[in-house]
Amino acid sequence: MHSTSTIVLNSDALRSNIEFIRSRLGENVRLSSVVKGNAYGHGIEAMVPMIEKCGVDHFSVFSADEAHRVHKVISGECTILVMGEVYNHNVEWLIEQGIEFFVFDVERAGVALDAAKKVGKPALIHIEIETGMNRTGFNRNELELLVDLIVKNRQYLKPQGLCTHYAGAESIANYVRVQKQIKSFNKTYAWLKKHGVTPALRHTACSAAAIAYPKTHMDMVRVGILQYGYWPSKEVFIDYLGKLKTEVKTDPLRRVITWTSYVMAVKVVRAGEFIGYGTSYLAQQDMVIATIPVGYAHGYSRALSNQGLVLINGRRASVIGTVNMNMMMVDITDVTGVSKGTEVTLIGGHEETAISVASFGELSNQLNYELLTRLPRDIPRITE
Numbered sequence: 001m002h003s004t005s006t007i008v009l010n011s012d013a014l015r016s017n018i019e020f021i022r023s024r025l026g027e028n029v030r031l032s033s034v035v036k037g038n039a040y041g042h043g044i045e046a047m048v049p050m051i052e053k054c055g056v057d058h059f060s061v062f063s064a065d066e067a068h069r070v071h072k073v074i075s076g077e078c079t080i081l082v083m084g085e086v087y088n089h090n091v092e093w094l095i096e097q098g099i100e101f102f103v104f105d106v107e108r109a110g111v112a113l114d115a116a117k118k119v120g121k122p123a124l125i126h127i128e129i130e131t132g133m134n135r136t137g138f139n140r141n142e143l144e145l146l147v148d149l150i151v152k153n154r155q156y157l158k159p160q161g162l163c164t165h166y167a168g169a170e171s172i173a174n175y176v177r178v179q180k181q182i183k184s185f186n187k188t189y190a191w192l193k194k195h196g197v198t199p200a201l202r203h204t205a206c207s208a209a210a211i212a213y214p215k216t217h218m219d220m221v222r223v224g225i226l227q228y229g230y231w232p233s234k235e236v237f238i239d240y241l242g243k244l245k246t247e248v249k250t251d252p253l254r255r256v257i258t259w260t261s262y263v264m265a266v267k268v269v270r271a272g273e274f275i276g277y278g279t280s281y282l283a284q285q286d287m288v289i290a291t292i293p294v295g296y297a298h299g300y301s302r303a304l305s306n307q308g309l310v311l312i313n314g315r316r317a318s319v320i321g322t323v324n325m326n327m328m329m330v331d332i333t334d335v336t337g338v339s340k341g342t343e344v345t346l347i348g349g350h351e352e353t354a355i356s357v358a359s360f361g362e363l364s365n366q367l368n369y370e371l372l373t374r375l376p377r378d379i380p381r382i383t384e
């Protein structure tokens, strides 16, 4: 199939990120690699085998179909955990395959129990509890019903985990809220134990919590964004640097993804002409522009109209006019040696000219990681 752009995934960068993450964890803390959102846009099919090669044997996804995709590409003994939505008709398949899943209400527990009886295998459930995010999770009174169900059906309902999610561990503004969540979590764990239910693994931390709040590590952490080479926020990065005891303070993370396309056409535009649709860009001087066969249909956000930057021959070039469905134009007036076919870097590159992605879309970083997760699945992924 023809594609006008290519995604290259760097396995050395990935390995080094995973080593960094491991270096922050105690020896007995398990690492679950979060590969939801098509591995944050990098591509499940390409990323999961690479991550597995780095020695990771636990993967967390959002849905049963993502679990299915991970299941297809892993080669060794790995645990797959569904953290989000599961349709009732998928539960039997999950149980048959030994895939674990979050249970956040009694109804889901009931579905799991029925399916486990039907399949003749236990449902490996992770009890998600409400600790203050107010999204999904058991409140204490519902937990009593769950405990009752588990105690009466131990051969079918196996609590593999107890978990929660923090409401903004990436910002110091939420410090008190996060501390409260940790306390509430520990209290509920003790309460469950007292009532005869002892989940095997306690896990609460995402990337931000894993870096900023070591006491959230418990038995396992669920790390997404760090693996791909991005900090969850600037605050978390600064917090990390601040706690470093070494003289030299550098960013240990390396971006895994590079997204490239090429120049499709080059054209000279006279001063006073509008470029592209409408009147959003007026040439103030004679200009040379290059057209790139990538637009919003290929995942290059329209929000980058007159904003985005790309790299050509090591120089930054600005996106001019609106990003079209399948094309965009960039200003190459000051870039030499550009012709049809010249490579264009949309994400990636080196050092100060690199086109980087910031998780929280700071303006200085041009691209938001929402853009990553929207990268189409049909762009070929090459691993190196």
Ligand SMILES: *Cc1c(COP(=O)(O)O)cnc(C)c1O
Pocket: 034, 036, 083, 165, 205, 206, 207, 208, 222, 223, 224, 225, 226, 232
């Ligand atoms: C996405 C997600 C994570 C990972 O978050 P990162 O910030 O990318 O590390 C962990 N836990 C849950 C429940 C999630 O939804």
